Amino acid sequence: MSGHHVSHHVAPKSLYYLIFALLMIGTAVTVIVAYFDLGAFNNVVMLTIACTKALLVVLYFMHVRWGTRLTWVVAASGFVWLLIMFGFTLSDYLTRGWVGGTLR
Amino acid sequence: MSDGYPQAPSVGLPGRVSIQAPGNPHDEQSSAHPHHPKLQHHFDDMGQQAEASTLGMWVFLVTEIMFFGGLFLAYLVYRTQNPMAFQEASAHLSWKLGAFNTAVLIFSSLTMALAVRSAQTSESRGTQVFWLVTTMILGATFLGVKVIEYSEKFAHNNVPGPNFVWDGQYPAGAEIFYSLYFCMTGLHALHMVIGLGIMTVIAIMAWRRQFNTEYFTPVEITGLYWHFVDIVWIFLFPLLYLIGRHYGGH
Amino acid sequence: MDTLNYINNGHGLASWLLTKDHKRIALLYLVSITFFFFLGGLFAFMIRLELLTPAGDVLTAENYNKMFTMHGVVMVFFFLIPSIPAVLGNFLIPIMIGAKDLAFPRLNLISWYIYVLGGIFTLVAALSGGVDTGWTFYTPYSTAAANSHVITAALGVFITGFSSILTGLNFIVTIHRMRAPGLTWFRLPLFVWAHYATSLVMILGTPVIAITVLLVAAERVLHMGIFDPALGGDPVLFQHLFWFYSHPAVYIMILPAMGVISEIVQAFARKNVFGYSFIAFSSLAIAIIGFLVWGHHIFVAGQSVYAGMLFSIISYIVAVPSAIKVFNWTATIYRGSISLDSPMLYAFGFLGLFTIGGLTGLFLAAMGLDIHMHDTYFVVAHFHYIMVGGAIMGYLGGLHYWWPKITGKLYSEPAAKLAAGLVFIGFNLTFFPQFLVGYLGMPRRYHMYPPEFQVFNVMSTLGATILSVGYLLPMFYFVHSIFRGKPSPADPWGAKGLEWEVPSPPPTENFAVTPIVTHGTHQYAPSKEVGVV
Structure with a gap:
């Protein structure tokens, strides 16, 4: 098969730092929100943030974006x-x- | 390609499937690229080999998703059946240690990503090993905190089994919660231990200058694994530590 | 001197036990699964012996429970699931796609060792007293009550699951990344499509049974409350998790057999398959829809009837792609130039038996009827028509079809025809009466039964005896062919496909040079009639 070339995309370090910062912010927000009783909405917020964090890791740290x-x-x-x-x-x-x- | 194997017969199917004589561009020996020492015999080129390995790791991670998925399903079902008990039991976990560990693990994902990047950009072996070892130290820190948490639960007899003690309102549901807590975090911790083992090997290989722009697949797939373990924790932390926060915890 | 091939290229035990050649690993699997096949058959024979008479006179109730449990565990996890993929798939997929090996040869060898390790656990469980939970390990009996070697057997299943996962992973990556130049997806043999679909089930389902078995172990050993209602758990959750894998596992058994039949039918009708892309996509459809029907195993276990309706409807839908295959094979045979060699006899057997097995599955997918049929011999007969009449027929057909390629020797065709006939007759005599006796209400998993059911059970046991002769016979003529058989040419059947263009047996790296494929690999008719439908 032709075209066996891995995408040798090198992400800039600054992008990794940005993702790291977003992940930390997401964690902080999750913890803070957990202190308020929002009923079922607690779960919605918690899982939305968790899914967003997971998506960031998958897309950037795991290079799926490229x-x-x-x-x-x-x-x-x-x-x-x-x-x-x-x-x-x-x-x-x-x-x-x-x-x-x-x-x- | 070893000598001494008989040539494949030149096919009884004229015009349909042709096994061409040497000289085709996919024959390794006539390939324009020199034979890389890390190229295994059954691959055509390094690109194919790298793509196969990363795809293999991704497929493996899919199996890992389903593996943890069974536990998450159990969590989902039992939490819908015992919502109050889960909140009460969750409130007895230390969110501070959980949050600290979350930060540690996210940080280790960053250093892992940088480790992959340093191999990808052929940085010095010192840099490569530095990021790998930093990741390992962070992983070990996480496990250390986990030991503190576990021993606290053992001390208070909050470990499911015949000796389980619960002075809250919902002992049965709390026991299920802690069964899941130990299974989920235990399995997660086991994955981290395996990750640390793999990274030890990878760090040694990096120290021996095995990785550069041409060949860094082992670091890359180790990174994929490590980030996956991080993702599992990203879900475990809120689901286990935070659902009882507003209910009143420590 | 013989030309160098994968068999004579390297001698001694170490050259086999440390090999990374997919063809040698396939033979390692062949030997080990054959062992487990006859072990599982031995347990089956003990069951049939006990059921010869209405009284429980040969085995105690406990020992009978252990017999059917060990029969199920061994046959399902150590024979049926690895059978076609690990032996024929392992041997043929790289050759069929023009590759030198699977993508991960070392992983392939490791997966065989994992399989053997799992097998050892199961043997230890069997020899140290057996397991009596049924192959389904239902909780809370398996975690709280059963007084047998549940953990050892469960660990065996857990371990061998990883072998299955790694095989599936290897196939998926190989089919995606190792195809020869020009070998596009729609030029692939249908055997490869079937294995691709099978591999999807292996990697998506097997991890779930792995975690489920671990949870059973945790509950049994550590007494952690998970499934036991006495500890606040829900046993139906176990059944959901278990069948999420174990129903799709049926497709792990049958899909590769369908792949084999697709190849055989073309080769012995001398025609291109009818509706190539329908068969290819129906494999994927079966793999995907097969994941959405597991609840039909727990209609009467306390599952919500609304979920039951959903699962029932989808169970009907999953019959559609299977039917597409059966009709397409029939259309392939129609007006073909048919030769009734032994592989084709097995293929005909498959067509009839699989159809009966599939249609009786629809009976069981109907919720109302299932209340009557559940846990009777009707169910037993149904899944044996799929697993034995389908999967084993396909496996034996494939083994006969590719044996000359694998060993480079021709076996005795009259003996093979006799065996195929005995298997067909013996099988039907064993299992058809079980439909009747099941419909009359004989429950499964009891070592005694009312005397009025005896006539059916005698027929069954008689059939099982004939069946076992039919299964033993190939052992003799296959082994005989290795030593005395005539050498096989590269293409003894006049069949098409890359595997028939390399010598028999193939050289170690399959192809001296990577083949370049310009047309579909199976072209029996002039090319204007071919192409993607």
């Missing part, structure tokens, strides 16, 4: 499959309380 399309697909597939597993399992747990939810 990766091939295949790398994007592989990286995404793990999370998609996780959501499939969560979603279908919860389709059981969250509907058990419905009318006639279980066979027993």
